[in-house]
Amino acid sequence: MESRRGPLKSAVPSNVVSPVRRCSRTACGRPAVATLTYVYADSTAVLGPLATYAEPHCYDLCAEHSERLTAPRGWEVVRLLDGSAPARPSGDDLEALANAVREAARPQGRTAGAGGASRGADPMEVARRGHLRVLRSPDN
Numbered sequence: 564m565e566s567r568r569g570p571l572k573s574a575v576p577s578n579v580v581s582p583v584r585r586c587s588r589t590a591c592g593r594p595a596v597a598t599l600t601y602v603y604a605d606s607t608a609v610l611g612p613l614a615t616y617a618e619p620h621c622y623d624l625c626a627e628h629s630e631r632l633t634a635p636r637g638w639e640v641v642r643l644l645d646g647s648a649p650a651r652p653s654g655d656d657l658e659a660l661a662n663a664v665r666e667a668a669r670p671q672g673r674t675a676g677a678g679g680a681s682r683g684a685d686p687m688e689v690a691r692r693g694h695l696r697v698l699r700s701p702d703n
Contacts, residue, residue, distance in 0.1 A: 584617060586625035595623030599632065608634045611643035 584595040598614040599622040601607070610629055614621060624632065634640045690697040 584613070584623050586628055587622040588624065588628050591625060591628065593625035593627065596626045597624045597629040598622070599624055599629070606638045607641055608632070608638060609641045609643065 585591070586593050586595050587599075595613055597610055597612060598618075600609045600611075600618075600620070602609060610624070610632055613623065617623065632640060688697070689699050
């Protein structure tokens with residue numbers, strides 16, 4: 564439209580809509596990485612990988628808000644892992660790693676148990692390193 568003074572300008576500036584989906588939290592402009600859905604019948608909040616397209620009853624969250632998400636008292640939060648994301652090590656993984664490092668640090672000749680007997684009952688076993696065994700060649 565034009566007036567006598569020239570083209571009319573909108574009172575609110577129009578921004579081009581970004582193709583990147585943003586976090587649904589108020590005043591957060593970070594890119595969304597996860598989608599939150601509420602299952603009211605089960606009192607459950609489901610947080611999973613970013614949905615393929617925006618749903619009206621789902622909330623897109625950035626990494627920070629998805630990590631800090633809590634549910635109301637009595638509700639359960641189900642976090643679905645994204646298969647493409649690297650998994651964080653669990654306590655069991657860290658313990659297994661620590662045990663492997665301890666085993667690797669032991670001197671080579673120390674494969675005997677407390678009584679001096681070999682840990683393995685197999686007569687072909689020469690040495691052990693964690694769960695790996697060194698076996699004697701059958702022709703020796």
